[in-house]
Amino acid sequence: MSLGSLIPVGPELLLFTTAVVVILLGAFGARRAAGPLTMVGFVAAFAATFFIPEGAFVFNDQYEQDALAIFAKQLFIGSAAISLLGSMTMTHRAFRDRSAEYHFALAVSVLGMSVLVSARELILLFVGFELMSIPLFLLTGFIKRDPVAPEAALKFFLVGTASSAIIVYGMSFVYGVTGTTTIDAIPQALAAGHPLMMLGMALLLAGIGFKIAAFPFHMWAPDTYEAATTPFVAWLSVAPKAAGFVALIRLFVEGVGEASLFWMPAVSVLAGMTMVIGNLMAIPQQNIKRMLAYSGIAHIGYMLLGLAAFSTSGIAMMLFYLVAYMFGNMGAFLVVETIAQSEKSEGMEAYRGLAQRSPLLALSMLIFLLSLGGIPFVAGFWAKLYIFWAAIERGMYGLVFLGALLTVVALYYYLLVARRMYIEAPDKPEPVPVSAPLRFGILICLVGVVGMGAYPGPWVTLAQRVASTLFS
C-alpha cells in the first residue's frame, strides 16, 4: 500500500492525527499549544479536501469521496476553524486547565462527521454518527462547574442516545428487508415498497430528525445552546445539522429517483411545523442565544422544505442554504461572544445602543441578522429565494407561502435586536473591545454573507453540480 493511496482519506487522517497529538500534548502539560495546533490541523485538513480525487472509493468501496462528501467536509472543517477563532480568546478557567480535552473532542467530532458523510454502509454510518455525537455531549457540559451546563449536557445526551437507538432500530428493519448493510441496496428495496422497509426508513427519518433538531424533536437545542460556550454553539448550530442533512440525502434521495417523492408529504409536514414552531418560539426569548437557537430550528424547517422538493434544484438549494446559514449564524454567534466577553451578559439589554458604541460591530450584527431574515443583497435572501423556487417547481405553493409569511415573523425578532442596537441609547459610551481572532472570524463571516449576497452565481453552480451527481 503506497502513500499515494492515502490521499483520498487525507483530511480524515489529518484530523485523526491532530486529535491524537493534541491530547498527548495535553497529557504532557503543553496545554497552551492545543488551540493553535488544532487550528493548524484544521487548516491542513481543509486544504487536503481539495486534493481528494472526486469519486474515489476506498476500503472495499465502503467509503466514498463523492462531490457531496467533499463539499460537506469543507463545510464541517471550515466552520470548525471559524469556531476555533472564537474560542481562542476564551478566558474561562476550564479553558486554561483543560484546553487539550476541548480541542481533542472538537477534532474527533469533526472526524466523526467526515466519516459519516462518506459512509456507503449502514454500520459505518452509525459509527460516524456516534463518533460525531459523543464529543458533542462532552463539549456541551465542558464548563462543568456551571450549574446549567451539566443539566444541558445530560438532556442533550439522553435525547441524543435515544435518537441513536431509534436510528439503529430503523437500520435493523432495513437490514432485515435487504439482507445487507450497504446503502446501495436501499433504492431497490424502497422501490419494492415492503412495509417493514417503510417502517425502518420512517424510524431513520425520526432518528435523524432528532439530530438536526426538527420539530417535534427540537427541545434539546435551546437549553444546550444557552448552557454551552458560545463559539462551540456557533459550530454546533451548523455542522452536526449539515451532517444530519447529508445522512438524509444518502438514505432517502441518492439513487432513489422519483420514488423518493413517497416521503414528500411527511417531510413537507415536518418542514412546515418546524418553521412555525421555531419562528413563533423565538419571539419571546430574552436571551439572545436562545433566540438564535429557535431561529436556527426555523432555518432547519426551510432546509427541510428544500429536501421535501426531492429534486436536483431542491437539494442544491438546500446545500446553498446551509452555506448561507453557516456564515450568517456563526457570524451572529461570534458577535454574541464578543458582547458576552465585554458585557458579561447574553441578554438583549447588552446590545443597547451598540450602534453608537461600536458602529462596525453593530453593522456586522445587523447584516448577519438581515441575512438570517432573508433580506436582499445578503446571502440569506438568495438562500430563501432558491428554496422557495425549488418548492414552487414542485407545486408546493402553500408551504412556500407559509414560509414567506414566517420570514416576516422572523424579521420581527431580528429587528428587536436591531432596535436595541440602533434605536435605544447606550448605557455607557466606550466602544466594545474585540479581540483579534474574533475580529478575523467575524470578518470571514461578513465576507461570506455579503459576497454570497452580491454574487451568488458561483455558489449556486457549485451546489447544483454537487446535487446533480446524486440523481444521475
Next chain:
Amino acid sequence: MAELPILSIMTWSPFVAALIVMFFARHRPLLVRWVSLIGATVSLVASLWVYCAYDYDAAGFQFHEEFSLVPSLGISYLLAVDGISILMCLLTSIIIFAGVFASWTVKQRSQEFYALLLLLVTGVYGVFVSLDLFIFFLFYEIAVLPMYLLIGIWGSTGEVRPQGIFGWAFGRTGVGTKEYAAMKLTLYLLFGSAFILVGILALYVAGGSQTFSFLAFEQMEFDPTLQSWVFLAFYIGFGILAAIWPFHTWSPDGHAAAPTAVSMLHAGVLMKLGAYGVVRLGMGLLPEATVEWVWLVGAIACINIVYGALSAMAQTDLKYVIAYSSVSHMGVVMLGAATLTASGLNGSVFQMFAHGIMTGLFFALVGLVYEKTHSREIYKMGGFGTMMPGIATAFTIGGLSSLGLPATAGFVAEFLTFLGAWESNYSWWLFPAVFGAFLTSIYVLRVAGQIFWGPKSTDPHFQHLPDAQGTEWAALGILVFVLVLFGVAPSIAIGPIDTATGPLLQRLLGQ
C-alpha cells in the same frame, strides 16, 4: 447623447450621494446637507429631462437600458419608462428635493439620516423604472427597509394617548410610540412583499421561458386560475403599501411617527409604489383576472375613501388627520384604477401625482408647525394665521386641493376619477366617492379654521411664533407651485399618462 444612461443616473445619483455622505462627511453636517442636495438635484434634473424628452407619439417604453446580471436565471438589469413611470419619477424627484430642505434642521445623527433617506429614494426610483420583475422586487425591498431605522431613530412619539374602552390594551402594546410604529410599518410592508415575491415566482415558473422581463410576461397568456390568485396576491401585497382597507392601519401610525421628510416621502411617494404595482403588474400582466376582480378593488376603494375620511375627522392629533386623509385619498387612486375607463385610469394616475405633492406639502407644514410650537394637538392651537401667514396660506392651498377645489391638482384628479366611476359598470361607486370628498372638506376646513384662522389660542407658549424661514420656504414654495401648476395646466401630466393608459385599457377590455 442618445446613449447616456439617464435612468441609471436618476436612480443611482441619490445612492452615490448617500455613499459620499456616509464615508466622507463624518461630523460635517453642512457638507452632509449639500451633498444630499446635489444628489437630489441631479436626480431632479434627470427626471425633468426624461419628462421633456419622452416621445409622446411613439409612446410605450422608452430609454431602454439593459445588461444581463444572472444569465442562467434570466435576471437582467432592464430599465425603461412609459407615460406613468415618468410622472412618478418626477413626483419622486420633487418630493426628495423638497424633503432635503424640509429636513435641514435634523440635528441628531444627521449623517446617517440623510444616507438612509437617499438610499430609500434610490429604491423608489428603481421600482418605477425597472422592467425586470426581479430587480423590481429588489428595489422594492430597498424602499421599504430603511424605514425601520428612519422612524425608529428620528421619529416622534405622539402626545395623544390612546383612549376609550381599548385604551388600556392599546397602551400596553405601546401604540403611538415611534418604536411601535416603525415595527408595525416594517412588518406590514414585508408581509406584503411576501405575497409579491410568491406572485412573481409563480409567474416566472408558469411562464417557463427563463426570463423576468415585464415585456416578455406581457406577451404571455397565463392560465385563468393562476391569473386569478396571482392577481389577488399582487393586490394584497401592493395594496398593503397603498393602504387598502383593512390593511391600512400601519399608515397612520407610521406617518404620524415618522420624521418630516420621511412622512413626506412615504405618504407622498411610497404609497404610490403600491398603487403603481397594482396597475403595472396586476392589471398590466393579468388582464383576465383584473376584469374578474375589479368589483373587489373598487368596493374596497370606496370603503377606503369613506372610512379614511371618517377616521380623519375623529383625530385630535394634526399628523394623524393628514395620515388618515392619505388613506382616504389612496382610495380615490384605487377607485380610479378599478373603473377600467379612460378617464378613471387617468384620474387614478393623476391622483397619485396630485396626492403625492399635496400630502408632501401637508407633512412639510405639519413638521414646521411642530418645530415651532412643539405640539400636534389641534385643539390646543388656534389663530396662528396672524403669526405665520406663509405657513397658513400654504396649508390652506393644500387643503383646498385636498377637497378638490378647481384650479388645484386635486380637482382634476377627483373630477376624472368620479367621471370614470360614473361611466364604469358600477356607477354606484360614485356616491361613496363624492360623499368622501364632502367629508374631506369638513375635516380639512375645520382643521385649517381651528389652527390658522380661528380665535387666537390663550396658551402662553403660542403667543410669539415665527413664520417659515430660509430653506423652509424652498420646500413649501416648490410644492405649492407644482400643486397649482398641475391644477391650472393638467395637460402637462394628462398627455403622458394617456399614452400609457390607452394601450393598457385596450389590452384589458380587448379580452
